Amino acid sequence: MKTIIVGVGGVTNGGKSTLSQxxxxxxxxSCIIxxxxYFKDDFVVPVDSNGFKQYDTLDALHMEEMMKEVCSWKKDPHEFLRRRGLIAKDSSTDDELYVLIVEGFLIFNHxxxxxxxxxxxxxEIPYDVCKMRRSMRVYAPPDPPNYFDGYVxxxxxxxxxxxxxxxxxxxxLDGLKPKDEVLAAxxxxxxxxxARLQVLSFTT
Known part of the structure; x- marks a missing residue:
């Protein structure tokens, strides 16, 4: 059994979820984490000196729980997928290769x-595009005035x-390139x- 763990990070509204899906x-x-x-409840997320909720920090996330999930997959990806109904219960693990896609804005900071x-x-996308895309999204709770420029x-x-x-x-990855081009690359x-790992599995 061979595994690959792929990290998909990036700026807010940069296309992480689209690429991961x-x-x-x-x-x-494959599966996605x-x-x-893993965000903590809103009431425990601290506020900075400007009154902005500090969501864009590792302290705002249950990273221990996230790590448990990743480690659970790595220990037995077949069982991990089976428990989530992503593969048949009687499927074989012989010569299988599993891919975990981990998506998030701070995955490389932990x-x-x-x-x-x-x-x-x-x-990555430039400031003006990012700000425009962010303004079109609906968050719960919603972004307060000046949140993007003052905090995000x-x-x-x-x-x-x-x-x-x-x-x-x-x-x-340039998030301004055509989406299909980025996804395909x-x-x-x-x-x-x-393919490289599959070849290795046949020669070892």
Whole structure:
């Protein structure tokens, strides 16, 4: 049994979920663990000096729980998928290859998680496009006035700088390119790695 863990990070509204869902639909024996599902309750997220909720920090996330899920998959991906109804109960594990897609805005900033990735992708878009896309999204709770300029974008720059100190093995993707072009390029990249591992399994 062979495994690949793919990290899909990036700026808010950069296309992380779209890319992750596309890969999941195209890749056999794959699943997604999304960082956004591990946010702590709103009332425990601290407020900064400007009155902005500090969502864009690792402290706002249940990273221990997320790591448990990733480790559970890594220990037995076949059983992980079976429990979630993503594969048949009687399916074989012989010579199978499994792919985990981990998606989130701070996945490369958490060192224990970052060290588990075999492949890393980061979607980036410029400030003006990001601000426009963010303004069109509906959040719960909604963004307060000046939240993007006063908190979200400055924290993105800070978190990105920290991320680049932690690892240099990241493929940066231009989120302004045609969506189909970006999706196809990443899929081809991962497909080549899958093929390489499958060849290895036959020769060892």
């Amino acid at each position: 596309f890969l999941h639909q195209k890749i056999h024996n 999304a960082q956004d599902t 060192r224990p998680l970052n060290e588990m990735f075999d492949m890393r992708y980061f979607l 974008w400055p924290m993105y720059l800070q978190n990105r700088e920290e991320m680049e100190r932690i690892t240099s093995e990241i493929v940066f 990443v899929y081809e990249d991962i497909h080549k790695e899958i």
